Amino acid sequence: MTLTNAPVLVTKNLTLRGPEKSDLAAFTDMVTNSERMKTIGGNGTENDAWRGFIGGIGHWQWHGYGFFILEDNVTGLPIGRVGILNHVDWPSPELAWHMFDGHEGKSLCYEAAVAVRAWAGSIGLPTLISMIATYNDRSLALATRMGAKEKSRMTHENEETIVMLHLAHDHPTALAQLAEVTP
Numbered sequence: 001m002t003l004t005n006a007p008v009l010v011t012k013n014l015t016l017r018g019p020e021k022s023d024l025a026a027f028t029d030m031v032t033n034s035e036r037m038k039t040i041g042g043n044g045t046e047n048d049a050w051r052g053f054i055g056g057i058g059h060w061q062w063h064g065y066g067f068f069i070l071e072d073n074v075t076g077l078p079i080g081r082v083g084i085l086n087h088v089d090w091p092s093p094e095l096a097w098h099m100f101d102g103h104e105g106k107s108l109c110y111e112a113a114v115a116v117r118a119w120a121g122s123i124g125l126p127t128l129i130s131m132i133a134t135y136n137d138r139s140l141a142l143a144t145r146m147g148a149k150e151k152s153r154m155t156h157e158n159e160e161t162i163v164m165l166h167l168a169h170d171h172p173t174a175l176a177q178l179a180e181v182t183p
Contacts, residue, residue, distance in 0.1 A: 004060035006068060009119055011111045011181045016068035016082065019057060023069050026078045027053050030100050059085065065123065067096070070112050072103075079103035082112035084120055084128065091154075093120070095128040095166055097142070110142055111181040117146070118178045121169025130164045131156060140164070147173050 006018030031049035067083035
């Protein structure tokens with residue numbers, strides 16, 4: 001049972017859906033164990049994971065958008081999160097992503113991010129940004145692959161961050177990318 005009003009989006013390899021209680025274990029493993037957490041403040045505790053998971057559900061309730069869980073269409077397992085954040089101190093809605101360990105490097109995050117960018121346009125959100133730590137080469141590469149360009153730099157939570165501006169959802173390149181990832 002989904003815990004939000006999130007729609008279901010389907011790509012060639014993924015089903016993007018709202019979080020379910022059963023997703024908490026995979027999310028907790030990422031928060032407490034993944035080395036990639038260093039790009040967003042470092043590993044947390046199980047309590048931090050719980051609060052982040054519940055906060056993500058609340059984000060859907062408050063804004064009507066948030067993180068989708070990425071479910072592998074073959075295995076049915078949750079493999080990451082991609083969605084839109086708009087925290088109180090954010091400059092504008094952000095397209096953000098987190099892949100769970102063992103599922104990176106397969107273009108699945110790209111597939112999901114392209115689908116979420118299109119969905120954001122369909123609900124009337126403005127062109128999205130991604131706020132990426134300057135040393136997060138993988139996320140910078142993904143944003144660049146999607147056509148995003150550096151808009152500015154800022155210090156966020158004591159860390160230098162690059163604000164990448166994504167293509168509009170109806171830009172010809174964005175539409176071509178969507179055609180690549182949808183069945």
